[in-house]
Amino acid sequence: MGALGKPIILMVTMYLFLKFVLPNIPGSAPLPSSLIFLYLLLTVSGIVIYETLSGESKDAFWGPMQGFLTGEKIGGLQALRYGVLILFPLLVGWQTYGSTATSDLPPTEGRTIHPAPPGEYTGLSNPVPKTPDNIMQGKGFYAAFCSPCHGGNFDGKGPAARGFNPPPANFADPTTIAMLQESYLFWRIKKGGVGLPIEGAPWRSAMPRWEVELPDEWIWKIIMGEYDGAHQSPRTWE
């Protein structure tokens, strides 16, 4: 079985790598099972080509397999042989069923949570001086216009939040405003849900387009109040 040991170890290692290691590399994502299947198929082809390059390695590779499938007096392996011969067609059948059965699940819509803003909304700095008075005013505006959904505690759990999908952003969560620049918030508050690009699924967001109701200065103050209230700081590139 020596000649078969290495290919088996290689296949298992490959599978573990594709399934558990690759998705954890930054910027990567879990691989769909069809892709894993394809990669493993390529690996098998590679192994077969490599092992059958010379007559010697060919015999060493096929010999044990032939013995396992057709040899006599192989003892306990006999049971394993029948197991393989029964399981292999079943596995093929199962795989076929899985890939042809119609799904009962609604279409999945990948939504980019923080899509790129239009060019004119990158790198703007807050023109309102950061004074206690302005922060206080910002919090007042926040309480009046934003807190019904985003919550008095800046946690996205306002009384009007429950029916909305996606849910209102939780500003206390470090993956929301803490990783965004003030300029980005200015864009999102001004244009609201309908201002999102297609990957942001604009048809789902209940965020109002505040530019039609609030002056820019109020929006900048709200941003200030939001960061202060949620105990977060805007992201900077310094």
Next chain:
Amino acid sequence: MKPAGQMMKQVLRGGSAVIASLIIGGASLTFAQESVAVRAALVTGGLPLDDPNAAAWSSVSPASFPMSPQVHWPNRIQEVTVKDVAVRALYDGKQVVFLLEYADPTQDPDDGAALEFMVGDKKAHFAHGQPMLQVEGGPVNIWFWKNKTGKAVDMSAKGFGTLKPQAHQDVNAKGAYSNGTWKVVFSRNLSTDHPEEDVQITPGQFISIAFAVWDGRKDAAGELVEKGSQKAVSSWWYFRADAPPDYSSYMYAAVAIALAWGFQFVLIRKLKKGQ
């Protein structure tokens, strides 16, 4: 040895029963909490088209959706009566019928409810299909029922201020109130002659659906609290009329098994001959 072995078996059996029930229970619990789709089952013996209390409804499990006050555009409202709606649906080869059920402590003439659908392939914003700045959206079809009139209005909208009744009215509705609960049925043919303004329902296809409810109560000054854009709304969810059963994947699997078996047979025969 024997008693110990038997006990072990019992423990294993009991254990797997507990695990199985946990999985099944857990799965159904998650489903009850997070409905994402209303499913209409195919029925053959006639639909409860104008009967919100028909026995047929008890065999359908409801999908439940949370509601929010409409805060997206003025005029807003900060608090609404209805917090959830339970939705059921059935269809036959020709028609579809929805049952919308929700708690409302009082029956008022201005109580109302509506279903909203995306129409065609273009996405539409859930707020009456209001224009999106970077995406070209489509229209929405709204089926609106009001207690006072006791019937449905088939409407279209593509943006604020564009909502209007259609020239062709295709929807029927009927409400029944008892014990603090409204049950409203909406029915329509699966397809209509006006695909540019009416949602067309194809079994097996998921369609975006949203809900709205108005509690027609009045405040101390005699003014309606919930009216027009001041209502309870939901986000987009999905609706699907179940596709007729399709057994073709079983056939494909059987063919694949036969092929794999044949491959093995030929392979082993060849190998044996080679020896």
